Each structure stands twice: as structure tokens, then as C-alpha cells.
Amino acid sequence: MIRSMTGFASARGEKAPFSWSWDLRSVNAKGLDLRLRVPDWLEGLEAALRADLAKALTRGSVNLTLRLGRDEEVPSLALNQTALAAVLDALAEAEEQAMARGLTLAPSCAADLLALRGVMDAGSGEEDLAPVIVQLKAEFEPLVQAFVQMRETEGAALSEILQSQLARVEELTAEASELAEARKGAVAETLRANLARVLANSDGADPDRVAQELALLAVKADVTEELDRLRAHVRAARALLDQGGAVGRKLDFLMQEFNREANTLCSKSQNADLTAVGLELKAVIDQMREQVQNVE
Structure with a gap:
């Protein structure tokens, strides 16, 4: 998770x-x-x-x-032992002198003693924290x-969103693959026409060299590798989501790879429909990247 x-x-x-x-x-x-x-x-x-x-x-x-x-x-009170001892000594002496004169004092209680000034102190010392x-x-x-x-609950919601976006990337990749396959005939015909035009207007040009250059252009227009890598990135992203844990950095790096392949697909498309799919791929990937920024 x-x-x-x-x-x-x-x-x-x-x-x-x-x-x-x-x-x-x-x-x-x-x-x-x-x-x-x-x-x-x-x-x-x-x-x-x-x-x-x-x-x-x-x-x-x-x-x-x-x-x-x-x-x-709520005051913190403490018994002042020194003051209490002094009060008790004074009380004992008073009772002794009273008895010597034949007087009887009223009995004292604890409340009377605690009420005397200085016997109880408001705690001002250090408190045990x-x-x-x-x-x-x-x-x-x-x-x-x-x-x-x-954070786990939020992560579960993020995972659902990312899985949905990955499914959309997978759908667009499949659509791009179909369009790339369908355009092969048109691309080949265009290259043959270009080859004939170049040969007709280039005195002394090496036909084999021209053919090699056009073949190289055909290879550069091929988007098979980009589509394969997009499919691989989808599998890798799903594996990270299933793995769970702190995978945010890995997912963020993977988003950069997604974006790189989508950019290359657009630059090599040479087809309006394929370019449109590539642009939608870029939009979905950008949305994914925004979500990934919140993954731990």
C-alpha cells in the first residue's frame, strides 16, 4: 500500500x-x-x-x-516543616505555662495549626515534570x-487514481500502435516518391547513398521502440503501486521516462491522428505526475 x-x-x-x-x-x-x-x-x-x-x-x-x-x-501547597515545628514548640510551651498558673487551654486541632501563617507554603520550588x-x-x-x-487512506485513493490513469495510458498506447501500423504504407509511399524526386533532380548523385539516407529517415520515423517502452513503463508503475511503501521517488522518475517517450512519439509521428494521440498521452502523463508528487 x-x-x-x-x-x-x-x-x-x-x-x-x-x-x-x-x-x-x-x-x-x-x-x-x-x-x-x-x-x-x-x-x-x-x-x-x-x-x-x-x-x-x-x-x-x-x-x-x-x-x-x-x-x-489550583495552587501547589507544601507543608513547611520548620514553621510547623516552631508552632508545635510554642504551643507546648504555652500549655506548660498555662498549667503552671492553673489555667486550662482549649484543645487545638490540625486545621487551626495549618491555618497559621507560614505553616503551609504555596509550592514555588521546582516541580517534578x-x-x-x-x-x-x-x-x-x-x-x-x-x-x-x-496518510494510508489518502494513499489508497491516490493508488486508484493512478491505476485509472495507467489504464488510460495503456489504451492510448494501443491506439497509437494501430495508427503507426496503418501509416506504414503511406510512409513507404512517401519515401519512394521522395527518392524518385531526388534521383530525377540530382545529376551524378549515388543512388545507393540516397537510398541509404532515405532508409535512415524511415528508421527514425519508426515509433515501435517508444511504444514498447511505454508499455514497459506501465508495467513498472503498476508493480511499484502493488509493492507499496515509500515508492514516490521511483514513481516520479518513471513519470519522467513516460514523458520522454510521449515527446519522442509526437516528434516522430508525421501523422495528424498519431500526433493527437501523443498529445493526449502527454496530458495524461502530466496528470499522473501531479498525483505522484504526493506519494511518500
Whole structure:
């Protein structure tokens, strides 16, 4: 199965206090061009994502964007052990002095202690991002799978179009072959007339030499090889489509060969009908080449 170089996939995820969104898309390119927009403070994440993409893809201009936000309304609180110890020491001393004077203090609860200033600190230290990075890496795998699946779906549609165009090239090649066969008599008659005209108006010319030159012209007007090569190119293109995988470069090269044979056919046709078929061949081949530009 061939794959298209165009594709798109997106996803969302969260791990408190973070939430994020993925955006992965690609268009055609000569090679593999990876462009990642990932927060640089997620250490090591970009390199890992780049490696995963390089394993899954071979061609295309690929853009990956990771947008990550933090819920600032959920404060990160931490118990200040030093402040709590100081409060507990002060509380014990207060109760001891009160007892010495015959006073009884109301019992304290944890909520009262935690409400005291300095006992609970809003976390301002470095946060452990390792769990977030692990989850991001885990979510990236299904995102890439969905992305590749879309490229395969697009590739299946491309394959159908290319197969249809190859069938048309095959039909036109057969039509050209029939026209070339039918024109042989006319070409031979034209060459005989030209030979007679040249011999009648050339004193001292070597008839054998003139005949050789005209025979050479006849050989140059023969399009049998071009038609044979067109048929061979059709077989080769179908084999590549059946093979699947990253065959875009090979198909692109084959399109150049198709075009070369069609050009030669037109230049050697010497027949209006055969020229018309050659021009239609060129049009179909150009359409094929446009489609091939999107094959990975």
C-alpha cells in the first residue's frame, strides 16, 4: 500500500495541573523535513518525538505543535516543616505555662495549626515534570498511528487514481500502435516518391547513398521502440503501486521516462491522428505526475 505525504491528526490530554493539545500535519516534500514546536522546558521530549516520527515516516514536510497550559487556579501547597515545628514548640510551651498558673487551654486541632501563617507554603520550588513527560510520550504513539492511518487512506485513493490513469495510458498506447501500423504504407509511399524526386533532380548523385539516407529517415520515423517502452513503463508503475511503501521517488522518475517517450512519439509521428494521440498521452502523463508528487 502506498501512502500520501499529506495528513493530519490531533488530540488532547491532561495531567493536573497541566492540559495540552497536539497538532500533527504534513504536506509533500522531496525528503523528510521535521519541524517541531515543543516547550523546551520539557527536557528530552522533543528529541524523543523527533525519533518516533523519523521511524514512522520517510518523506514529507511534517509540522508538530504541542500547546501546553497550566491551571493556575489550583495552587501547589507544601507543608513547611520548620514553621510547623516552631508552632508545635510554642504551643507546648504555652500549655506548660498555662498549667503552671492553673489555667486550662482549649484543645487545638490540625486545621487551626495549618491555618497559621507560614505553616503551609504555596509550592514555588521546582516541580517534578517526569510524570507529565511520560504521559506525553505515551499519548504520542496513538497520535502518530492515527496520522499514518490517514496518510494510508489518502494513499489508497491516490493508488486508484493512478491505476485509472495507467489504464488510460495503456489504451492510448494501443491506439497509437494501430495508427503507426496503418501509416506504414503511406510512409513507404512517401519515401519512394521522395527518392524518385531526388534521383530525377540530382545529376551524378549515388543512388545507393540516397537510398541509404532515405532508409535512415524511415528508421527514425519508426515509433515501435517508444511504444514498447511505454508499455514497459506501465508495467513498472503498476508493480511499484502493488509493492507499496515509500515508492514516490521511483514513481516520479518513471513519470519522467513516460514523458520522454510521449515527446519522442509526437516528434516522430508525421501523422495528424498519431500526433493527437501523443498529445493526449502527454496530458495524461502530466496528470499522473501531479498525483505522484504526493506519494511518500
